[in-house]
Amino acid sequence: MPLNDFETFLKQAVGLDAAALGRAMVERAVRDRASACGLNDWRDYLEHVQSTDEEVQSLVDAVVAPEGWFFRDRPAFETLGRLAVQCWLTASHGDHLRLFSVGCGSGEEPYSMAMELLDCGFPAERIRIDAVDISGQALARARQAIYDKTSFRGNDLGFGTRYFTREGNDFKVIAQVRQAVTFFRGNVLSDTFLSGRGEYDFVFCRNLLTYFDADTQVRVVGALHDALAKNGVIFVGPGESDLPMKPDFVPVEVPGTYAFLKAGKKQVRSAMQTARDMRTRVITQPPKPSTADKAPVRTAMDLAERLAERGQWDDVLRLCEAHVRDHGASPQALYLLGRAHDVKGEINSARRLYERTLEMDSDHTLASLRLAQLPEPGTESEDDPRLHNRTRAVDQKFQP
Numbered sequence: 001m002p003l004n005d006f007e008t009f010l011k012q013a014v015g016l017d018a019a020a021l022g023r024a025m026v027e028r029a030v031r032d033r034a035s036a037c038g039l040n041d042w043r044d045y046l047e048h049v050q051s052t053d054e055e056v057q058s059l060v061d062a063v064v065a066p067e068g069w070f071f072r073d074r075p076a077f078e079t080l081g082r083l084a085v086q087c088w089l090t091a092s093h094g095d096h097l098r099l100f101s102v103g104c105g106s107g108e109e110p111y112s113m114a115m116e117l118l119d120c121g122f123p124a125e126r127i128r129i130d131a132v133d134i135s136g137q138a139l140a141r142a143r144q145a146i147y148d149k150t151s152f153r154g155n156d157l158g159f160g161t162r163y164f165t166r167e168g169n170d171f172k173v174i175a176q177v178r179q180a181v182t183f184f185r186g187n188v189l190s191d192t193f194l195s196g197r198g199e200y201d202f203v204f205c206r207n208l209l210t211y212f213d214a215d216t217q218v219r220v221v222g223a224l225h226d227a228l229a230k231n232g233v234i235f236v237g238p239g240e241s242d243l244p245m246k247p248d249f250v251p252v253e254v255p256g257t258y259a260f261l262k263a264g265k266k267q268v269r270s271a272m273q274t275a276r277d278m279r280t281r282v283i284t285q286p287p288k289p290s291t292a293d294k295a296p297v298r299t300a301m302d303l304a305e306r307l308a309e310r311g312q313w314d315d316v317l318r319l320c321e322a323h324v325r326d327h328g329a330s331p332q333a334l335y336l337l338g339r340a341h342d343v344k345g346e347i348n349s350a351r352r353l354y355e356r357t358l359e360m361d362s363d364h365t366l367a368s369l370r371l372a373q374l375p376e377p378g379t380e381s382e383d384d385p386r387l388h389n390r391t392r393a394v395d396q397k398f399q400p
Contacts, residue, residue: 005046006030014060014134015189015220017213029062061137064211068108069153070115073206075256076235077112079282080202081120083233083252083259086281088201089122096128100200100227102188103208104131107142107181108151111173113204114180115163127180130197132188139183145173149372161365169372171365188220199229206258207237217243225249228262231274235259250275254282301332313340331361338367347374 003026007018010026018026034045037055049055071077084097097117101110110131117127133139148170152160164171186193188208203224209217224234225248233252234244241251241258249260250271261278263271304319317340320333338353351374357367 002042003027003030009046009050010060010063011213011216013056014187015212015216016060016063017211017216019213026063029059033059033062057134057136061135064135068105069151070108070147070159071112071154071156072108073238073256074154074156075254076204076206076258077116079252079254079257079259080113080204080235081116081122082282083278084117084122084202085120087231087278096126097122097202098198098200098229099127099129100203101129101131101181102203102205102224104133104138104142104183105135106138106147106151107131107145107183108147109204109206110142110181110183111145111163111177113202114177115159117180118163118177119159124176124180129181130200131181131183132186132193133183134185134187136185139185142183145178146170147173149369152369152373157366157369160369164365166363166365166368169368171368188223189216193223194227197227199232200227201229201232203228203232203234205234205236207240209236209240209243221248225262230262232262233259233278234262252278252282254279301330301336304333304336308336308339311343313343316340329356329360331357331364331367334360335364335367338370342370342374348377350374351377 003018003023006026007023010016010018030042030045033049033055034040034042036058037045037048039045039048049059088097099110099113101113104110110129113129114127118124131142133142146167152171160171163174163177165174166172205220205224209220212220221243225244228234234249236244236258238258244251244260247263247268250263250268252259252261252275261271261275300319300323304316304323307313307315307319316336320337320340323330323333324337334353334357338350338357341347341353342350351371354367354371354374357364358371361367
């Protein structure tokens, strides 16, 4: 199958670079879509896709299948929260913080932006997030706001209990977070892409630019530069950090963040000073206090939760076992016992305790999340040293 015609079409239609995507991926997508349309000859399918807007979208969805999860590259979100509170909020005068997620996929990124701002104490009524993607299929899932276990990764899953409710085996974003985000379909290469949308204080455009060729990258970065307000900041992906260049942008230089401040040919010096000030505020700001540190210790279970945050799992085990023995089982005690066995690598015991937690409290989100992340029974031995080492490495920042 000659792919050149399809590669040219994809570039002209939506700016996709076949070299960046991989020719094998393009070929597989074309074959799958042609088969789905009942067209065996590639020429017939090319003619069909060139004349049918719906099929263009279906082909793009088949070619571009980005993988997303909540708080992917967490330092970027932490930096966003600190910049919003330490820099933007102190300088604003009652207006709204405007954010933009470009290439938002199925919604994990913009919802993570909203959750981080709420965690930092940013007023919910002042958050306005626009999120755009070219895929109608991805946007439908984003608006639905229901996710399975693949969207939850890492060990710091405390946001799960704050911002999600259970729906069967899945998890739905709560209304407060959903209401902060507006999704719309758009093509970054369209002349009307940002028509009437005003300026944004923060833009996330991460891991999208790599899909484009060099000329298209320059064009998109230029459009996003224009979309930023004065002192606006753009976040890009790790492999894209050489694209926002002086004099249009200056780096904020927060480790692991890839954030750039909007500048201009005549404002580079002042922008560099502003970026240094931002960096200082972000790096010197103390970490957000945890809920357990704010609350007084009134019961043994309060103490067990605080010890869990510190990673003192032997003490957690002792306290929870004593509590169950003296007062009977509770969801809180069973979940913490499950976490203690989980960290020790005793996966079968942890699974049983999570299941018992859910029997007592079917809405216990953290137990559901952790249970979903465990390997299927029989796939790994509880005595497997690899599993033991991995579970022992659970980050102590995990919120019980």
